Amino acid sequence: MKQSFFIKTYGCQMNVYDSEKIVELLTNGGYRQSSNLEESDIAIFNTCHIREKAAEKLFSDLGRISKYKENKIKSGSSMRIIVTGCVAQAEGDEIKKRNKSVDLIFGPQNYQNIVDALKVKKKKYVYADFLCEEKFESLPIKNSREISRLVTIQEGCDKFCSFCVVPYTRGAEFSRPVEGIFFEVKKLVEMGAKEVILLGQNVSSYNSNIFEDGKEVSVKLSKLCNLISSISGLERIRYLTSHPNDIKNDLINEHHNNKKLMPFLHLPIQSGSDKILKKMNRNHLRDDYIKLVKKIKSKINNMAFSSDFIVGYPGETENDFDQTIDLIEQVGFASSYSFKYSPRAGTQSSLKHLDMVNEDVSDLRLKKIQRLLNKQQEEFNLNFINKNEEVLFTNKGKKNNQFVGRTKYLQPVHVLSDVNIIGKKLIVNLENLTSFSFHGRIIS
Ligand code: 5AD
Ligand code: SF4
Numbered sequence: 001m002k003q004s005f006f007i008k009t010y011g012c013q014m015n016v017y018d019s020e021k022i023v024e025l026l027t028n029g030g031y032r033q034s035s036n037l038e039e040s041d042i043a044i045f046n047t048c049h050i051r052e053k054a055a056e057k058l059f060s061d062l063g064r065i066s067k068y069k070e071n072k073i074k075s076g077s078s079m080r081i082i083v084t085g086c087v088a089q090a091e092g093d094e095i096k097k098r099n100k101s102v103d104l105i106f107g108p109q110n111y112q113n114i115v116d117a118l119k120v121k122k123k124k125y126v127y128a129d130f131l132c133e134e135k136f137e138s139l140p141i142k143n144s145r146e147i148s149r150l151v152t153i154q155e156g157c158d159k160f161c162s163f164c165v166v167p168y169t170r171g172a173e174f175s176r177p178v179e180g181i182f183f184e185v186k187k188l189v190e191m192g193a194k195e196v197i198l199l200g201q202n203v204s205s206y207n208s209n210i211f212e213d214g215k216e217v218s219v220k221l222s223k224l225c226n227l228i229s230s231i232s233g234l235e236r237i238r239y240l241t242s243h244p245n246d247i248k249n250d251l252i253n254e255h256h257n258n259k260k261l262m263p264f265l266h267l268p269i270q271s272g273s274d275k276i277l278k279k280m281n282r283n284h285l286r287d288d289y290i291k292l293v294k295k296i297k298s299k300i301n302n303m304a305f306s307s308d309f310i311v312g313y314p315g316e317t318e319n320d321f322d323q324t325i326d327l328i329e330q331v332g333f334a335s336s337y338s339f340k341y342s343p344r345a346g347t348q349s350s351l352k353h354l355d356m357v358n359e360d361v362s363d364l365r366l367k368k369i370q371r372l373l374n375k376q377q378e379e380f381n382l383n384f385i386n387k388n389e390e391v392l393f394t395n396k397g398k399k400n401n402q403f404v405g406r407t408k409y410l411q412p413v414h415v416l417s418d419v420n421i422i423g424k425k426l427i428v429n430l431e432n433l434t435s436f437s438f439h440g441r442i443i444s
Contacts, residue, residue, distance in 0.1 A: 011048025272327030
């Protein structure tokens with residue numbers, strides 16, 4: 001009987017991609033995936049360290065599962081607990097100190113060692129080297145017929161925003177070689193994918209090279225999208241996440257010329273106050289962002305934007321917060337994420353304990369910003385009522401004969417159909433809106 005493993009994924013889509021790879025590695029290595037944590041021989045927690053809440057969730061899960069492991073051992077059975085991901089990288093030994101029942105710990109660039117480490121009893125239990133190149137060379141592609149697939153093209157970050165743990169947990173920026181990415185996308189399309197989402201902490205600073213006509217030429221994100229779009233059968237390309245300072249004309253032109261590249265840009269700004277942007281080490285002003293958005297819209301008039309915001313950053317006054325609200329009103333976002341500042345050990349901002357914003361004030365600001373962002377999202381969506389939009393169908397819905405897809409702007413759309421339309425790109429009349437998703441009628 002094969003040993004079984006359960007995996008729980010916390011955090012961002014890069015972790016979702018990594019978990020897929022871990023599943024594939026273990027399955028190829030002779031293990032069986034189980035959807036039941038309690039009955040598994042191996043429990044894997046693929047963790048997120050970006051905010052305190054995300055990291056603490058791991059420790060509360062570990063608390064519960066370690067009691068279960070103790071009981072299992074008492075009854076003569078066994079269980080191994082593995083922690084992977086960004087908490088593993090940042091707090092390796094600390095995890096073991098806080099919870100003795102953890103057996104193995106792997107940072108995000110060490111998954112290629114999981115199967116070996118499980119088989120051989122070694123003293124080493126923390127694997128936290130920065131081995132990005134080795135990681136991507138050795139990770140298998142998950143066999144699946146899913147329509148929309150994630151592909152990590154870049155990992156790590158050199159920007160060092162003062163609040164962010166990523167440069168420490170995911171390491172320095174590394175761009176995967178073009179060939180490996182191209183091969184992976186081609187394979188995914190052969191399996192049935194119609195859309196790929198190119199992932200990285202900073203995809204907009206993707207930088208690699210290829211040989212063309214005997215010469216080495218540089219490949220930025222724009223050229224990578226261009227190369228990938230030549231894969232026949234692939235219909236949509238998205239990418240995530242970008243930094244405003246890296247969006248240059250080549251990428252804007254590629255959006256203009258490449259019909260497979262979707263007109264939706266996730267472009268975090270974090271704050272609308274120049275003072276806070278400076279403290280955050282974002283290296284641009286609010287006006288640079290507003291000008292960039294205007295420039296992009298002037299070239300691609302249907303481009304929609306989303307962003308990330310942090311409220312309550314140390315030193316944020318009411319006036320700074322108002323500047324953020326003003327920026328949101330000026331730009332107009334199709335959707336966005338907003339967070340309360342969370343001090344992370346080791347980051348620049350966590351070293352200065354001055355000017356902390358009162359929790360109640362931060363809570364109020366978060367509520368206010370979320371209300372505005374939700375209102376903008378609703379307004380954006382209402383513009384689509386009774387319009388015909390192209391929808392790529394990816395899944396079955398909850399109801400009979402119901403299918404779910406997304407517009408170019410990532411809006412979810414539900415339709416009814418007697419035939420299976422998964423994988424089809426159809427024109428749909430968007431009839432009505434419930435909360436943030438549409439119900440529509442297939443036109444063609
Ligand atoms: N506190 C709150 N939010 C954070 N983010 C990153 N670090 C922190 C932090 N310390 C948010 C940023 C980033 C998103 C992925 O998470 O908005 O863009
Ligand atoms: Fe973190 Fe993004 Fe800043 Fe990099 S650019 S440090 S990933 S917030």
